[in-house]
Amino acid sequence: MDEDELSMPVRAALSAIRGAIPTSGSEDLQEALSSVGTALFWVCALDEQLSKNEGYKxxxxxxxxxxxxxxxxxxxxxxxxxxxxxxxxxxxxxxPTTWPLTWNGAVWADFATVRASLLREPALNSRAKWEEEIAGRNVPDTLTDVHDWLAGCSSS
Structure with missing residues (x-):
């Protein structure tokens, strides 16, 4: 099944994720930070919906x-x-350095930085995944990998 055959909510979520992935040089850092939050909301919303399907998790x-x-x-x-x-x-x-200087990308913060803003201790599995697989990784690359995986999973 291709993306045209996916349900409207799945297509909307995938489009929102893709649209919110910051690209190098296209946004300043502050705008990129807000778009990362948007992408994460859509990733988690789509993950929750797909979790209802047998075998997805x-x-x-x-x-x-x-x-x-x-x-x-x-x-x-x-x-x-x-x-x-x-x-x-x-x-x-x-x-080479170009003028004006533009934002050249971001990496995910370490867990201690993220943990400072959480209201409660996250699940051990989630913390381990952040520390082992997220922290320090390139943000746009991570979100692109997740988008592409969700798109492939949604169409199968």
Missing amino acids: SRRNQDPAGRLIVGLRIGRNAVAHGAAIIVKPLAGLTW
């Missing part, structure tokens, strides 16, 4: 990109309950 938890969703739930909760900064600018300079 098993496939998600066995796939490297699918497993990212479990950890990203912490990021969504941090944004929702604490307006947290869950990403940090990508360190270092790029060459």
Whole structure:
């Protein structure tokens, strides 16, 4: 089944995720941070809907990109309950440098930074996924991997 055959809510969620993924140089860091929160809300909403399908959670938890969703739930909760900064600018300079300077990307913050804004301790599994698979990873790459996995899972 291709994306045209997917239900309207699934297509809307996938489109919202894709549209909210920050791209290097296209936004300043503040705008990118707000779009990350939007992407996380849609990722988690679609994950919750797909979890109703038999076998979905098993496939998600066995796939490297699918497993990212479990950890990203912490990021969504941090944004929702604490307006947290869950990403940090990508360190270092790029060459050649161009003017005006533009945002060149971000990586996910470490768990201690994210944890500071959570109202309660997250599930151990979610924390482990954040620490092992999310923290320090490139933000747009992570969200693209998750989008593509959800799109493939939704169409099967």
